[in-house]
Amino acid sequence: MTPKILVFAGSIRSGAYSGKTADLAHKELAVQGADVTRISLADYPLPLMDEDLESEKGVPQNAVKLAGLFDGHDAVLIATPEYNGSIPPLVKNAIDWISRVSKIDGRPVRPFNGKVMALCSSSAGHFAGIRSGAHLRAVLSHIQADVIAPQVSVPNGGSAFEENGAFKDDRLRKGMERLCKTLIDHANLKSPRVSA
Numbered sequence: 001m002t003p004k005i006l007v008f009a010g011s012i013r014s015g016a017y018s019g020k021t022a023d024l025a026h027k028e029l030a031v032q033g034a035d036v037t038r039i040s041l042a043d044y045p046l047p048l049m050d051e052d053l054e055s056e057k058g059v060p061q062n063a064v065k066l067a068g069l070f071d072g073h074d075a076v077l078i079a080t081p082e083y084n085g086s087i088p089p090l091v092k093n094a095i096d097w098i099s100r101v102s103k104i105d106g107r108p109v110r111p112f113n114g115k116v117m118a119l120c121s122s123s124a125g126h127f128a129g130i131r132s133g134a135h136l137r138a139v140l141s142h143i144q145a146d147v148i149a150p151q152v153s154v155p156n157g158g159s160a161f162e163e164n165g166a167f168k169d170d171r172l173r174k175g176m177e178r179l180c181k182t183l184i185d186h187a188n189l190k191s192p193r194v195s196a
């Protein structure tokens with residue numbers, strides 16, 4: 001069974017620690033046999049959520065595209081940074097817009113409902129973005145995503161990665177292996193795909 005897993009980071013900064021964490025998640029998920037789609041939110045720019053804009057122009061096409069990607073994958077992994085003890089606006093704004101998509105080409109969709117999801121967090125500091133991860137978990141649970149318990153939280157992002165992008169800390173490497181295994185197992189339980 002080959003689950004399809006969507007992976008993205010909650011930062012579009014060049015050299016982002018969350019981007020490096022998402023890269024490692026991508027690599028490990030692929031090693032464990034998942035079919036991974038890695039995207040950047042930079043390719044799906046969205047205006048700030050505004051219900052007047054939504055009434056006038058509808059949900060932006062990029063939100064519909066992202067909702068389609070959620071819908072077309074068995075699981076989603078988000079690697080989030082932490083801003084002021086919480087979720088960065090890039091991530092929250094994307095979630096808010098995606099949550100407004102109820103139809104794609106006339107077909108009803110519920111992008112988050114029952115979606116198997118995993119979270120990683122990272123930060124420049126000692127706390128590894130755990131507050132952001134906790135807030136994001138609460139938001140996603142509120143919109144009925146099925147967020148798995150294992151979470152990889154990377155402290156001191158500036159010194160956490162080797163030149164080749166690997167984690168320096170073996171506990172983080174093992175944590176990522178466990179997270180990816182759990183995510184694949186959950187995705188397979190929810191929507192088993194038989195490989196061709």
Ligand SMILES: Cc1cc2nc3c(=O)[nH]c(=O)nc-3n(C[C@H](O)[C@H](O)[C@H](O)COP(=O)(O)O)c2cc1C
Pocket residue numbers: 010011012013015016017018019080081082083084085086122123124125126127128129157
């Ligand atoms: C607006 C803002 C608020 C931040 N707040 C926090 C914070 O609450 N906790 C923390 O550990 N780091 C905080 N940082 C520092 C980030 O951890 C650091 O900039 C990190 O590199 C951002 O993630 P990225 O590397 O994935 O882009 C903040 C950064 C910004 C720009």
